[in-house]
C-alpha cells in the first residue's frame with residue numbers, strides 16, 4: 001500500500017458505522033466518506049457507497065493560484081466538497097474536470113459558481129443529450145436537491161490532452177478512447193504518480209457498462225498501464241496501487257471470454273446468466289458476477305451484435 005506513505009491527513013466526514021443486513025448475515029461495516037491528502041496539495045475524497053450510495057469519489061489539486069476539482073459529483077456533494085476546500089484554502093476553484101457526463105460525476109457543475117467545467121471533446125455529445133435527460137430525471141426524482149438548478153455543461157472541451165502546470169503542480173487530462181463512456185478522460189499527475197480514473201477504472205462492484213464498449217475499454221486500460229502509476233484514485237471504491245488497472249482489465253477480459261465461450265456453445269442469454277462464473281470477481285468485489293445482470297446483458301449484446 002504505497003499510497004499510505006503519502007497519507008498526511010485522514011478526515012472522517014461521515015459518521016455512519018454499521019448497517020443491518022436484511023439478508024441475515026448480521027452486520028456489515030458501512031464505508032465512510034474520508035478525505036486523504038495523497039500528495040502535498042492533492043486530495044482524494046472517497047465517498048460513502050454503503051449503506052447508501054451518495055455520489056462519486058472526487059479529487060482536488062491546489063495550485064499556486066487556484067484549485068482544480070476532479071469530478072463535480074451530485075449537487076449536494078459538490079457543496080460538501082467546496083466546504084472542505086474552503087476550510088483548506090481561499091484560492092479560487094477555477095476548473096472542474098468532469099471525467100465523464102454521468103450525473104453522479106457532473107450534475108454538480110452548476111454548484112461551482114465561477115469555475116469552468118472541463119471535459120473531453122468526445123463527451124460533448126453525451127453531455128448534450130443523455131446528460132441533459134439524466135439531469136431532468138433527477139430534478140423530478142430528487143426535487144429537494146436539484147430544485148430549480150439548471151444543467152451546466154462543460155464550458156471547455158479538449159481533444160486528447162489538456163495540461164495544467166504552474167511549476168509546482170502538474171495535471172494532465174487525458175482521453176484514451178471509448179471506455180466506460182465514449183468521452184472518458186482521466187487526470188494524471190506525473191510528479192506524484194497519481195491517476196484519477198473516474199469510472200474508467202473503479203475498485204469494487206461499481207462497473208456500469210450501459211454506455212461502454214468493453215473491447216475498447218480493455219485498450220484504454222492498457223494505455224493507462226503505460227503510465228508510471230503509483231496510486232489509483234478511482235471514481236468509486238478505495239484508493240489502490242497500480243495493480244487495480246490489471247484487476248479492472250481482468251474483469252472485462254474474463255467476462256467477455258466466458259460469455260463468448262457460452263455463446264459459441266449455443267447458450268441463450270438466460271442460460272448464460274444462470275451459468276456464468278467468475279470467482280475472481282467475487283474475491284475482488286464481494287459480489288457474485290451473476291448479480292451484475294446489466295454487465296452480463298451488455299457484454300452479451302456486444303458479442304452478438306445486439
Ligand SMILES: [Zn+2]
Pocket residue numbers: 100102105180199208
Ligand atoms: Zn459513470
